[in-house]
Amino acid sequence: MSESLQTPTSTVKRGPKRAQYDAETAYNIIDSTLLCHIGQQVNGQVFVTPTCHWREGDYLYWHAHSKARNTHGAVKEAQKVCINICELDGLVLARSAFHHSVNYRSVTLFGIPETIEDYDEKVRHFELFINKVSPDRWSQLRPVTDQEVLATGLVRIKIDEASVKLRAEGVIDDEADMDWPVWAGVMPLAKQWQPLQQDSAQNKDYLAPQAPKAI
Amino acid sequence: MSESLQTPTSTVKRGPKRAQYDAETAYNIIDSTLLCHIGQQVNGQVFVTPTCHWREGDYLYWHAHSKARNTHGAVKEAQKVCINICELDGLVLARSAFHHSVNYRSVTLFGIPETIEDYDEKVRHFELFINKVSPDRWSQLRPVTDQEVLATGLVRIKIDEASVKLRAEGVIDDEADMDWPVWAGVMPLAKQWQPLQQDSAQNKDYLAPQAPKAI
Numbered sequence: 001m002s003e004s005l006q007t008p009t010s011t012v013k014r015g016p017k018r019a020q021y022d023a024e025t026a027y028n029i030i031d032s033t034l035l036c037h038i039g040q041q042v043n044g045q046v047f048v049t050p051t052c053h054w055r056e057g058d059y060l061y062w063h064a065h066s067k068a069r070n071t072h073g074a075v076k077e078a079q080k081v082c083i084n085i086c087e088l089d090g091l092v093l094a095r096s097a098f099h100h101s102v103n104y105r106s107v108t109l110f111g112i113p114e115t116i117e118d119y120d121e122k123v124r125h126f127e128l129f130i131n132k133v134s135p136d137r138w139s140q141l142r143p144v145t146d147q148e149v150l151a152t153g154l155v156r157i158k159i160d161e162a163s164v165k166l167r168a169e170g171v172i173d174d175e176a177d178m179d180w181p182v183w184a185g186v187m188p189l190a191k192q193w194q195p196l197q198q199d200s201a202q203n204k205d206y207l208a209p210q211a212p213k214a215i
Numbered sequence: 216m217s218e219s220l221q222t223p224t225s226t227v228k229r230g231p232k233r234a235q236y237d238a239e240t241a242y243n244i245i246d247s248t249l250l251c252h253i254g255q256q257v258n259g260q261v262f263v264t265p266t267c268h269w270r271e272g273d274y275l276y277w278h279a280h281s282k283a284r285n286t287h288g289a290v291k292e293a294q295k296v297c298i299n300i301c302e303l304d305g306l307v308l309a310r311s312a313f314h315h316s317v318n319y320r321s322v323t324l325f326g327i328p329e330t331i332e333d334y335d336e337k338v339r340h341f342e343l344f345i346n347k348v349s350p351d352r353w354s355q356l357r358p359v360t361d362q363e364v365l366a367t368g369l370v371r372i373k374i375d376e377a378s379v380k381l382r383a384e385g386v387i388d389d390e391a392d393m394d395w396p397v398w399a400g401v402m403p404l405a406k407q408w409q410p411l412q413q414d415s416a417q418n419k420d421y422l423a424p425q426a427p428k429a430i
Contacts, residue, residue: 009260014280034317035303039254039263045224046261048254050301050321065229086265088250090409093424097345097356098363102249106265130312140397141312148313171414182355183421185413189430194305194403199386206398209308215404 005162009080009110018165023058025164029085029107030055034133034214036062039082053085054125054132059156060109061125066153081157083109090188095173095180103186106165111157119146122154134209191215220377224295224325227378235379238273244300244322244379245270249348249429251277254297268300269340269347274371275324276340281368296372298324305403310388310395318401321380326372334361337369349424406430 002024012019036053039046053062060083085107092101116122126149127138171184193211217239227234251268254261268277275298300322307316331337341364342353386399408426 035301037252037254037263037265037299037301039252039261039297041256041261045295045325046254046256046297048252048263048297048299048323050252050299050319052317080260082254082261082263084252084263084265086250086252091348091427093349093352095357096363097341097353097359098367100345100348102267104265108263110260126312130315133306133315134308134402137308137397138312142310142392142395142397144312148311152313170412173414177357178416180357181419181421182352182357183411183413183424184417185411187349187411187424187426188409189406190409191404191406194405196398196400196402197385198398198400199388201393202399204396206396209398209402211402212306 005160007110007161010108010161010163012163012165015165018167020164020166021162022164023159025166026107026109026159026162027055029087029105029164030060030159032214033085033087034212036060036083036085038062039084040079052129052133053083054129055159056125056128058159060111060159061129061154061156063126063129064153064155066151078112080110080112083157088189089168090186092167092171092186093184094171095177095182095184099171099173101167101172103167103169103188104165105168107162108165109157109159109162111159111161113155113157116154116156119149122149122152125154126152132214133212135212137209140207220375222325222376225323225376225378227380230380233380233382235381236377237379238374240379240381241322241324241374241377242270244302244320245275245374247429248300248302249427251275251298251300253277254299255294267344267348268298269344270374271340271343273374275326275374276344276369276371278341278344279368279370281366293327295325295327298372303404304383305401307382307386307401308399309386310392310397310399314386314388316382316387318382318384318403319380320383322377323380324372324374324377326374326376328370328372331369331371334364337364337367340369341367347429348427350427352424355422
């Protein structure tokens with residue numbers, strides 16, 4: 001078992017049997033996904049913003065326009081945001097409506113966003129992000145300009161307060177329902193990369209980009 | 216163009232060119248997806264909770280344990296929550312890091328949750344939900360019990376304050392980069408239902424469940 005991410009805020013109240021708090025499991029979900037949902041308050045109203053994330057060590061990173069709501073500049077006070085990453089892995093079709101469920105992997109993180117202003121550190125992280133999206137791509141690209149680096153905000157939270165919820169199993173029905181005459185089981189869901197669509201402005205065969213490990 | 220869902224709160228500040236506010240487009244995204252992310256405050260802390268949703272008319276519905284954080288009972292004051300639904304449709308791989316993007320469909324809704332306590336209305340909605348998850352399934356199931364209906368909370372918000380953001384196009388690079396020697400284009404992403412996994416406790420061939428239109 002790796003480091004525990006359990007705190008009073010990250011403790012799961014509903015369905016605690018499906019909850020866990022070890023960092024390794026959280027990292028696995030973070031690294032195998034592309035999209036997270038950031039929840040924060042602006043003038044007392046909650047906003048939930050989807051964006052792409054990446055991880056280095058025990059920090060979760062994202063980027064945004066340097067004037068965007070979810071970079072630190074736009075949030076005046078130090079506010080603990082909540083970030084959820086959830087992948088739906090299948091439908092669990094039970095013999096009763098009540099026992100229907102879904103298989104999923106979900107991690108919920110809490111932390112105070114920290115903006116990174118250092119130019120070289122920003123560039124180093126944009127490289128990590130691009131290479132998460134498509135391995136080895138960064139070195140093939142037209143190099144970034146100063147203006148692009150300045151226009152792009154880099155934000156992170158420490159991954160030290162989080163919970164994981166997982167369901168990855170078959171149907172669980174009441175004993176009394178086991179002979180009910182209806183199909184029961186799991187309808188799994190998967191994501192798949194589709195055939196590449198090259199820009200029609202290109203008429204050369206460049207090396208095809210690699211698909212990411214995350215999906 | 217159907218009814219507009221634009222309000223000061225739902226007006227998109229970043230990337231307004233990709234924003235739209237017509238109800239029809241929002242409904243299409245809501246109906247073609249299963250998972251939403253609900254953002255709300257509890258004692259000043261934001262929580263983002265993933266759950267499944269469905270729609271009837273101009274209301275978005277979800278369910279939860281009647282004691283859960285995201286049913287109205289647990290939130291004492293009338294609070295405007297924020298719900299986002301976002302589907303990632305592909306990676307947009309440009310010639311420069313800066314112009315990398317994603318194709319996606321996202322709808323962000325705001326509203327004050329309303330709990331529905333009427334027994335028959337709850338049952339009618341659980342039927343809509345089950346049949347969204349697998350068409351025609353409700354009538355085949357072991358009927359719900361009073362206890363199950365009481366234990367399950369039903370919540371809705373009116374869909375009258377929302378925004379849609381969409382990107383569904385190819386790569387957009389700087390004119391000066393068009394001859395940069397790197398593959399550029401779109402790597403599309405799709406979700407697909409996988410072969411059914413019948414509960415091993417069943418040794419009969421029941422009618423296979425239908426996959427939902429939403430995914």
